[in-house]
Amino acid sequence: MLTRGTLIYISQRLVLIVFTVLAVSSAVFLGIHRLPGDALFNEHLHGTEYQNVLHHYGLDLPLWQQYTNYISGMFLHGNLGESFVNRGVQIAPLVLREATVSAEVGLFALIFTIGLGMLLGVVAAVRQNTWVDYVLSTTSVIGYSMPSFVIATFLILFFAVWLDNTTQGAFYFKIGWTGTYGSIGEIWLPAFALGFPYASIVARLTRASMLEVIRQDYIRTARAKGLRETVIMVRHALRNALIPVVTILGPLAIGIITGGVIIENIFGIPGLGKEFATSILNRDYNIVIGVFTMYAALIGIANLGVDLLYVVIDPRIRY
Amino acid sequence: MPTPILQVRDLRTQFAADGGVVKAVDGVSFELYPGESLGIVGESGSGKSMTALSILRLVPDPGRIVSGQVLFRDQDLLQLTGEEIREIRGRDIAMIFQDPQSSLNPVLRTGFQVDEAMLAHGRPKRDARSRTLELLKKVRIPAAESRYKDFPHQLSGGMRQRAMIAMGLANAPAILIADEPTTALDVTVQAQILELLGDLNRELGTAIVMITHNMGVVAGLCSRVLVMYAGEIVEQGPVEQIFENPQHPYTWSLLRSIPRVDALRHERLRSIEGIAPDLLQPPSGCRFHPRCPFRIEKCFHDEPRLQDVAMGQQAACWVMMKRAREEMGADKLIDIRPGAASGVHPGEIA
Amino acid sequence: MAATAAAVVVRPVTPVQASLWSDAWRRLRRNRLALAGAIYLAFLIVVALVALVHTPYPMAGVAVATPYSGPSAAHWFGADNLGRDVFSRVMVGAQISLTVGIGTQLIILAVGVPIGLAAGYFKGWFDSIVSFFVNVFYGVPDLLVALLLVVLLGHPGLDKIIIAISVTRWMDMTRLVRGQTLALREREFVEAARASGAKPFKILFGHILPNALGPVIVQATFGVPAAILFEAFLSFLGLGVPAPQPSWGSMAADGLSAIRIAPHMVIAPSIALSLTLMAFNFLGDGLRDALDPRSRR
Numbered sequence: 001m002l003t004r005g006t007l008i009y010i011s012q013r014l015v016l017i018v019f020t021v022l023a024v025s026s027a028v029f030l031g032i033h034r035l036p037g038d039a040l041f042n043e044h045l046h047g048t049e050y051q052n053v054l055h056h057y058g059l060d061l062p063l064w065q066q067y068t069n070y071i072s073g074m075f076l077h078g079n080l081g082e083s084f085v086n087r088g089v090q091i092a093p094l095v096l097r098e099a100t101v102s103a104e105v106g107l108f109a110l111i112f113t114i115g116l117g118m119l120l121g122v123v124a125a126v127r128q129n130t131w132v133d134y135v136l137s138t139t140s141v142i143g144y145s146m147p148s149f150v151i152a153t154f155l156i157l158f159f160a161v162w163l164d165n166t167t168q169g170a171f172y173f174k175i176g177w178t179g180t181y182g183s184i185g186e187i188w189l190p191a192f193a194l195g196f197p198y199a200s201i202v203a204r205l206t207r208a209s210m211l212e213v214i215r216q217d218y219i220r221t222a223r224a225k226g227l228r229e230t231v232i233m234v235r236h237a238l239r240n241a242l243i244p245v246v247t248i249l250g251p252l253a254i255g256i257i258t259g260g261v262i263i264e265n266i267f268g269i270p271g272l273g274k275e276f277a278t279s280i281l282n283r284d285y286n287i288v289i290g291v292f293t294m295y296a297a298l299i300g301i302a303n304l305g306v307d308l309l310y311v312v313i314d315p316r317i318r319y
Numbered sequence: 320m321p322t323p324i325l326q327v328r329d330l331r332t333q334f335a336a337d338g339g340v341v342k343a344v345d346g347v348s349f350e351l352y353p354g355e356s357l358g359i360v361g362e363s364g365s366g367k368s369m370t371a372l373s374i375l376r377l378v379p380d381p382g383r384i385v386s387g388q389v390l391f392r393d394q395d396l397l398q399l400t401g402e403e404i405r406e407i408r409g410r411d412i413a414m415i416f417q418d419p420q421s422s423l424n425p426v427l428r429t430g431f432q433v434d435e436a437m438l439a440h441g442r443p444k445r446d447a448r449s450r451t452l453e454l455l456k457k458v459r460i461p462a463a464e465s466r467y468k469d470f471p472h473q474l475s476g477g478m479r480q481r482a483m484i485a486m487g488l489a490n491a492p493a494i495l496i497a498d499e500p501t502t503a504l505d506v507t508v509q510a511q512i513l514e515l516l517g518d519l520n521r522e523l524g525t526a527i528v529m530i531t532h533n534m535g536v537v538a539g540l541c542s543r544v545l546v547m548y549a550g551e552i553v554e555q556g557p558v559e560q561i562f563e564n565p566q567h568p569y570t571w572s573l574l575r576s577i578p579r580v581d582a583l584r585h586e587r588l589r590s591i592e593g594i595a596p597d598l599l600q601p602p603s604g605c606r607f608h609p610r611c612p613f614r615i616e617k618c619f620h621d622e623p624r625l626q627d628v629a630m631g632q633q634a635a636c637w638v639m640m641k642r643a644r645e646e647m648g649a650d651k652l653i654d655i656r657p658g659a660a661s662g663v664h665p666g667e668i669a
Numbered sequence: 670m671a672a673t674a675a676a677v678v679v680r681p682v683t684p685v686q687a688s689l690w691s692d693a694w695r696r697l698r699r700n701r702l703a704l705a706g707a708i709y710l711a712f713l714i715v716v717a718l719v720a721l722v723h724t725p726y727p728m729a730g731v732a733v734a735t736p737y738s739g740p741s742a743a744h745w746f747g748a749d750n751l752g753r754d755v756f757s758r759v760m761v762g763a764q765i766s767l768t769v770g771i772g773t774q775l776i777i778l779a780v781g782v783p784i785g786l787a788a789g790y791f792k793g794w795f796d797s798i799v800s801f802f803v804n805v806f807y808g809v810p811d812l813l814v815a816l817l818l819v820v821l822l823g824h825p826g827l828d829k830i831i832i833a834i835s836v837t838r839w840m841d842m843t844r845l846v847r848g849q850t851l852a853l854r855e856r857e858f859v860e861a862a863r864a865s866g867a868k869p870f871k872i873l874f875g876h877i878l879p880n881a882l883g884p885v886i887v888q889a890t891f892g893v894p895a896a897i898l899f900e901a902f903l904s905f906l907g908l909g910v911p912a913p914q915p916s917w918g919s920m921a922a923d924g925l926s927a928i929r930i931a932p933h934m935v936i937a938p939s940i941a942l943s944l945t946l947m948a949f950n951f952l953g954d955g956l957r958d959a960l961d962p963r964s965r966r
Contacts, residue, residue, distance in 0.1 A: 028817065031817070031821045032820070032821065034821075035820075035821065035823065144950065145894075145943060145946045145947040145950050146943050146946070146947075147898050147901055147902065147942065147943070147946070149901075149902075149905050149918075149921060149922075149925075149939075150921070150939040150942060150943050153921065153924075153925060153928070153935050153936075153939055154939070156925075156928060157928065157932055157935075157936075160928075161928060161929055161932065215379075216421060217416060217418060217421040217422040218421065218422055218423055218424040218425070220377060220379070220416065220422070221416060221422045221423065221424070221483075221486075222424070222435075223377055223408065224375060224377060224408055224409060224413065224414040224416075225408065225409040225413075225435060225436040225439055225486065226405050226406060226407070226408035226409035226410055226436070226439045226440060227405075227409075227435060227439045228405065228439070229401075231439075235427070236424050236427070239424075239426045239427070240424070240425065240426055243426075254810045257810065258810045258811075258812040258813055259812075261812070261813075261816075261906065262902060262905060262906070265905075265906060266925060276816070277906045277907065277908075280816070280820055280908060281907055281908075288820065292813070292817065295810070295813060299810060313426070314425075314426060315425070315426055315470040315472075316425060316470070316472050
């Protein structure tokens, strides 16, 4: 699978990601440094003390100097600066850790989305015009009409509140996150809330594409060979039905990454999205820049991953 | 005569459509003998492909086999359970299809798709693989080892059809049904594939059922031929006999329509007048009467049955070409519009 | 003779016919979901208008009821953490949602339609620039950019939100109008208008736009719920309309922290929001099927 062409393609894409990250962080840096006021104002510092703090952050330098320092720091030392609110806290390791937490939630959500979506889609296609099919088309309307925070709210009402009350606390979902990374028990509900709207889209797409694929000549060939029906459905039909599904994975990955901002805040997950909202509200602008830089990298890598997945799924595609 | 390996009796396959039932196959009966090569010819929509698909019960929805028998080694394939017919498919009776481009799965390696035919019938994996390589060589695919790993899109059309044939032969089946295997290919490749099928038929003793609309293909490969029209067999018999002395006007017009290299340049390619019948409402009497130049009054309301016309040859016609030649001047006929030669309602298409 | 022939002015006939719209209306009336959506939205608009002059309690009136108290005859949707009447706040929330939804679509129509028309009609370098920006904006995650814009625009407010959403969502409309224009500019009635010496402005707005109106209306109808959803997201994160203005998003966020003791606080705005989004989506589906019966999915 890893031909020379593919490796060249990957390295080209990585270069492109670096440029995108550079462009995004520059835009955010310059945009934010135009803004009056930042977290330092809250500290009511005066005189030399204030000058010292400004100097500490390099804010006494001309903007151009600050910018080149920032960019060179980022590329040469992987340094994204220091938090305004929590002095001494380095941003790079912070957002890097948070990005992995977000990626964890996102990956689980993706598994839900694709696993559930494909399962429902295949079942609906094989059992066309039965109750499964109707339930699916109804849930997909809910999926695209309900904001993720509303879905999350109702899931919490049911799994955290109602179950707690009816089982007297014996069995319910505990909101919150005890460690840096979530356990399966902590992560499944937020991942489900995040993935559900997209699962219905994937299901509809899988259904349509399965119905298309099972009419194809090569399915007839597979039957004529005497293959078992399950082998035909999984190996011959589903593999091909996946191809159109993969094409929406790019937008889907972006949707899950941005949707994570809401879900992380609702479920108290210490990821990039929670940091993002907090830092904006605290006007901790250095973190805002860092978070955006991380998001740009994350989205670039997700898109690259999707493009590489095409090659695995459809052998006709070569880079 | 040896005992037939396949006997089809009064097969009827129908499709539910808007406003009625399409009788795609309407009472077809024939035999296939071991090692023989049988052609089934007809226009598209004549029911020849549906007959072939019905034998292996591969009729697509909403089609249904409504009655009849398909006896293979004395068991009726139409009565088998799903699992039993699955075991027959590809092992005892294999089938290859028209368009090798769409008939091979684009996401699986070509060699593996041949392997699968054997894996499905219990052959161990390594065994299957070495047999596949052997088969790919046998169907004259050059560099078989590297072609094994190729995906279908990396092969040429002829190569794909060879791979399909290899797949069909994988389990050394008693019968290979080939549904228009050359239609989608270049003329030169067509000839190669036909030659290959002929050789395999002789060497391996596999009986071949060749479905085609091309009389030339039949001439090159088959020893016996069935002619189908509107879901029915209208004539059958040994190939030389039929070519020399067709008795049904439809067979006669099919043979006339073969383009001939020696034909005069300006002579218009003769085609059959009229269009294929609507199977939702098939014509009364003889189904060919709306297009037949030799029709008589009887053809409009009475349906002819197959009757012996020569040794091993049968046709279903009230007139027969013998009479058409003698009384209606069929050999010199230029105007082949319906009723033109017999003068019965000339030109009118029912 | 020649003079008379030249004097015959070819009046370009624009093939927009009254029957097309009445046909569409007939088809729309038969679509029950779309009709239900339209009725709900009419009701919502009335509620929003009433809220301008009267709400049962002042929307920011603290302690008009016991904090966290559940629904009752006096307070239909109960009270929130500050003892404010949730029903009154949901009414004002409808106002905010509709203002954002319709406001962004008006901006997008005012900006996206002329740009799309010009890009499709004149093609050339202008079209290349427009297409480039359309593609760039399709590639970026809209929610994150909107969030950033709200930050960069300074203090939060309804106007900032409308601008932020318009900036991130304009390209759907522009791309649509551009595509329609590209197709329509080759049609006979446009040729005829050009031949009779009509100015580009007249051709674009008098001939091309009226014929592209159907898809534009459908696109705008789908654009409204997208914008409402965005505003709810922003407000939910605390970056939307400033307190005490009650956006459905911020009300849901407030309610979520009290979900164990006062679930009505989160349920009321959540349901109002979901119903509104669903109503617009059903209406959009209905309009699409009614205005272009060929494009049924």
